[in-house]
Amino acid sequence: xxxxxxxxxxxxxxxxxxxxxxxxxxxxxxxxxxxxxxxxxxxxxxxxxxxxxxxxxxxxxxxxxxxxxxxxxxxxxxxxxxxxxxxxxxxxxxxxxxxxxxxxxxxxxxxxxxxxxxxxxxxxxxxxxxxxxxxxxxxxxxxxxxxxxxxxxxxxxxxxxxxxxxxxxxxxxxxxxxxxxxxxxxxxxxxxxxxxxxxxxxxxxxxxxxxxxxxxxxxxxxxxxxxxxxxxxxxxxxxxxxxxxxxxxxxxxxxxxxxxxxxxxxxxxxxxxxxxxxxxxxxxxxxxxxxxxxxxxxxxxxxxxxxxxxxxxxxxxxxxxxxxxxxxxxxxxxxxxxxxxxxxxxxxxxxxxxxxxxxxxxxxxxxxxxxxxxxxxxxxxxxxxxxxxxxxxxxxxxxxxxxxxxxxxxxxxxxxxxxxxxxxxxxxxxxxxxxxxxxxxxxxxxxxxxxxxxxxxxxxxxxxxxxxxxxxxxxxxxxxxxxxxxxxxxxxxxxxxxxxxxxxxxxxxxxxxxxxxxxxxxxxxxxxxxxxxxxxxxxxxxxxxxxxxxxxxxxxxxxxxxxxxxxxxx
Numbered sequence: 021x022x023x024x025x026x027x028x029x030x031x032x033x034x035x036x037x038x039x040x041x042x043x044x045x046x047x048x049x050x051x052x053x054x055x056x057x058x059x060x061x062x063x064x065x066x067x068x069x070x071x072x073x074x075x076x077x078x079x080x081x082x083x084x085x086x087x088x089x090x091x092x093x094x095x096x097x098x099x100x101x102x103x104x105x106x107x108x109x110x111x112x113x114x115x116x117x118x119x120x121x122x123x124x125x126x127x128x129x130x131x132x133x134x135x136x137x138x139x140x141x142x143x144x145x146x147x148x149x150x151x152x153x154x155x156x157x158x159x160x161x162x163x164x165x166x167x168x169x170x171x172x173x174x175x176x177x178x179x180x181x182x183x184x185x186x187x188x189x190x191x192x193x194x195x196x197x198x199x200x201x202x203x204x205x206x207x208x209x210x211x212x213x214x215x216x217x218x219x220x221x222x223x224x225x226x227x228x229x230x231x232x233x234x235x236x237x238x239x240x241x242x243x244x245x246x247x248x249x250x251x252x253x254x255x256x257x258x259x260x261x262x263x264x265x266x267x268x269x270x271x272x273x274x275x276x277x278x279x280x281x282x283x284x285x286x287x288x289x290x291x292x293x294x295x296x297x298x299x300x301x302x303x304x305x306x307x308x309x310x311x312x313x314x315x316x317x318x319x320x321x322x323x324x325x326x327x328x329x330x331x332x333x334x335x336x337x338x339x340x341x342x343x344x345x346x347x348x349x350x351x352x353x354x355x356x357x358x359x360x361x362x363x364x365x366x367x368x369x370x371x372x373x374x375x376x377x378x379x380x381x382x383x384x385x386x387x388x389x390x391x392x393x394x395x396x397x398x399x400x401x402x403x404x405x406x407x408x409x410x411x412x413x414x415x416x417x418x419x420x421x422x423x424x425x426x427x428x429x430x431x432x433x434x435x436x437x438x439x440x441x442x443x444x445x446x447x448x449x450x451x452x453x454x455x456x457x458x459x460x461x462x463x464x465x466x467x468x469x470x471x472x473x474x475x476x477x478x479x480x481x482x483x484x485x486x487x488x489x490x491x492x493x494x495x496x497x498x499x500x501x502x503x504x505x506x507x508x509x510x511x512x513x514x515x516x517x518x519x520x521x522x523x524x525x526x527x528x529x530x531x532x533x534x535x536x537x538x539x540x541x542x543x544x545x546x547x548x549x550x551x552x553x554x555x556x557x558x559x560x561x562x563x564x565x566x567x568x569x570x571x572x573x574x575x576x577x578x579x580x581x582x583x584x585x586x587x588x589x590x
Contacts, residue, residue: 032357047194080304096316132384162416192410217362266538273438325496435540443548462552
């Protein structure tokens with residue numbers, strides 16, 4: 021292995037351009053089909069006439085971005101396949117969303133999730149929730165646009181800002197033209213492209229290694245199949261408990277209360293279709309997670325003797341997957357382009373969902389309550405906001421390089437902001453006793469606490485004995501200056517195998533900052549609920565706004581519906 025394996029050829033550019041062209045064409049199609057739409061609701065919720073399957077695929081695509089395509093395999097390569105336990109957190113988040121949040125939002129028929137906060141508490145709570153959501157989404161979307169562009173351009177030779185601007189503008193174009201229907205149907209197409217890109221890499225890797233089992237054996241020998249880690253220590257970066265429980269909170273905030281997802285549920289023509297979409301989406305999440313984890317094992321088995329990162333062939337872990345693609349697929353023109361299209365499809369689906377959600381909350385929470393504009397005017401404002409937020413998200417991509425490790429940065433953003441927002445909705449839906457004073461105090465407390473620990477962990481990162489990076493080897497590389505490379509791999513091996521020692525002697529503050537980044541979300545959620553209940557209790561308790569339709573009802577759950585069905589039948 022010497023130097024860069026290759027660069028894009030005309031076939032790769034053609035496949036990539038075709039993906040962008042089809043995505044843009046979907047926007048044009050729905051803009052034409054819905055040219056007579058009269059309301060902002062038609063633009064932002066698709067007229068509430070969508071069915072389960074396209075919504076399910078759109079739900080899958082929304083947060084399965086280029087982060088999944090590029091960073092999850094790199095995570096497996098560096099820290100092992102224990103991240104695969106995210107599949108269990110998907111199940112927990114889906115059940116919580118289906119049984120607790122979805123019935124309330126669908127029953128109210130609201131366009132903005134944060135409209136619920138005013139109905140349940142007061143307008144100040146709604147505005148605070150809206151502002152936090154906008155900040156969270158703009159930050160996240162900047163990372164989503166920048167990550168694949170940086171990783172792919174440095175390996176394939178595509179121009180960095182050409183890639184950022186072209187994908188950002190295409191995404192903004194079809195969001196502005198076609199609204200939620202365009203977003204949903206482009207997501208359906210882009211999920212297919214993402215899976216095809218993963219399968220191209222996986223199939224070729226399996227062929228090169230002579231089957232699946234040699235890949236599994238190499239990964240086992242290299243310590244990458246580290247599933248059986250049940251350490252309860254919350255300071256450990258990834259264990260069964262941190263990945264499962266911590267991510268359950270993160271994904272509950274994404275699927276349960278995030279505007280981008282809730283907007284899709286309420287676009288379904290019935291609650292049954294919305295629930296069905298959620299569970300079909302769960303299968304999609306599992307498929308993409310399985311592909312990304314196995315792609316990470318393929319990555320390790322290919323470079324187990326010569327790590328491209330420590331040997332200097334790539335400058336960042338997120339470039340490993342593009343490097344592998346250009347290495348093993350360079351003899352098949354168009355297939356590297358397919359993988360790049362897969363990565364950018366993930367970005368497009370996420371960014372389009374974010375733009376549509378940002379436009380929705382701005383119209384519903386910041387414009388509609390304070391103006392007397394007609395529905396036609398609000399519809400045009402929605403389109404203008406889609407264009408504006410698209411440009412803002414492209415600009416934010418320029419700042420994304422400051423965020424550090426990509427996968428960890430994304431989960432941290434959702435933990436610091438999404439965790440407290442999740443706690444706020446739990447307080448409203450599951451705690452009828454809570455009032456507006458408790459809600460605002462709890463939200464601010466949860467946000468401050470989770471932000472404090474997130475900043476602290478960034479300034480004072482946890483030591484290697486808690487993160488447990490796995491050994492990377494360069495002794496198989498064909499280099500002349502092997503002294504440098506062997507020194508690097510030796511250091512990394514020492515980091516990975518250093519036993520936990522001296523942790524008890526560290527200060528309480530050091531331990532607090534070393535808390536696993538996956539726990540930022542539970543900290544925010546639990547703080548909001550606990551502080552909210554305490555303040556509500558000492559400030560007079562329940563308000564009149566805590567009506568039955570705004571809180572959890574057991575008769576809305578799936579189990580109760582099944583019970584009622586059989587009781588009626590028999």
